[in-house]
Amino acid sequence: MDFKSVVFYLFSAVLVFASLRVITARNPVRAVLYLVLAFVSGGGIWMLLEAEFLAITLVLVYVGAVMVLFLFVVMLLDINLDRLREGFWSYLPLGATVGALMALEMGVVIGGSYFDLFENRVPALVTDSNVKEIGRLIYTDYVYPFEVASVILLVGIVAAIALTGRQRRQTKAMDPARQVLVKASDRVRLVSMPSEKLEDSVPQAGE
Structure with a gap:
C-alpha cells in the first residue's frame, strides 16, 4: 500500500467518524464543529483525486463562510436541547428510509463501473x-x-x-442631500448686544 492510499483511508475514516458524530452529538455546537471536520476531510479527499477547485471551494465556502455562520447562530440562540430530542424517534423511520435510498443510489452509481452497468466514457486528459x-x-x-x-x-x-434594511423612525440619521444644500447664513445668526458697564452690574455698598 502506497502513501496515497494510506492518506485516503485516513481521511475517509475521519470523514465517516465526523459524519456520525454530527447526528449523534447532543451539543449542537459540537455537532457543527464535527461538520466542519467532515468538510475539511472531504476537501482532503478531493485534493487526492486532483480536484483542486472542488477542494478549495469546499473549504472556503462551506467551512470559511457557511459553517462559521451556523456556529455563530447556534451559539447565540438559546436552544432548548430537551425539546429538540423529543421528536427524534418519531422521525427515525423516515430518516432511515431516506438514508437507505441514498446509500442504494450511491451503491448503484459507484458499483456500475465495476459491473459494466454504464457506458465507460473516459474524458480527455x-x-x-x-x-x-x-x-x-x-x-x-x-x-x-x-x-x-x-x-x-x-x-x-x-x-x-x-x-x-428598513428605515427606523427612532434613528437620528442625516440626509446628505439636505446637508449639502445648507448655507452658513441659514444656520448662524449674529446678534448685536450692547455691552454693560461694570458699575451698573456690581452692587454698591449699603444697597
Missing part, C-alpha cells in the same frame, strides 16, 4: 491544472451563463438588503 481548466471553460465556453448567474446573485443581494 488535460495537461493544465484543474483550477486553470475550469477557469478557462468558465470565461470562454460558459461566459454567458456565468454572467447571468452573477447578475441573479447580485439581484438577490440587493433584494435582501432592500427587504431587511
Whole structure:
C-alpha cells in the first residue's frame, strides 16, 4: 500500500467518524464543529483525486463562510436541547428510509463501473491544472451563463438588503442631500448686544 492510499483511508475514516458524530452529538455546537471536520476531510479527499477547485471551494465556502455562520447562530440562540430530542424517534423511520435510498443510489452509481452497468466514457486528459481548466471553460465556453448567474446573485443581494434594511423612525440619521444644500447664513445668526458697564452690574455698598 502506497502513501496515497494510506492518506485516503485516513481521511475517509475521519470523514465517516465526523459524519456520525454530527447526528449523534447532543451539543449542537459540537455537532457543527464535527461538520466542519467532515468538510475539511472531504476537501482532503478531493485534493487526492486532483480536484483542486472542488477542494478549495469546499473549504472556503462551506467551512470559511457557511459553517462559521451556523456556529455563530447556534451559539447565540438559546436552544432548548430537551425539546429538540423529543421528536427524534418519531422521525427515525423516515430518516432511515431516506438514508437507505441514498446509500442504494450511491451503491448503484459507484458499483456500475465495476459491473459494466454504464457506458465507460473516459474524458480527455488535460495537461493544465484543474483550477486553470475550469477557469478557462468558465470565461470562454460558459461566459454567458456565468454572467447571468452573477447578475441573479447580485439581484438577490440587493433584494435582501432592500427587504431587511428598513428605515427606523427612532434613528437620528442625516440626509446628505439636505446637508449639502445648507448655507452658513441659514444656520448662524449674529446678534448685536450692547455691552454693560461694570458699575451698573456690581452692587454698591449699603444697597
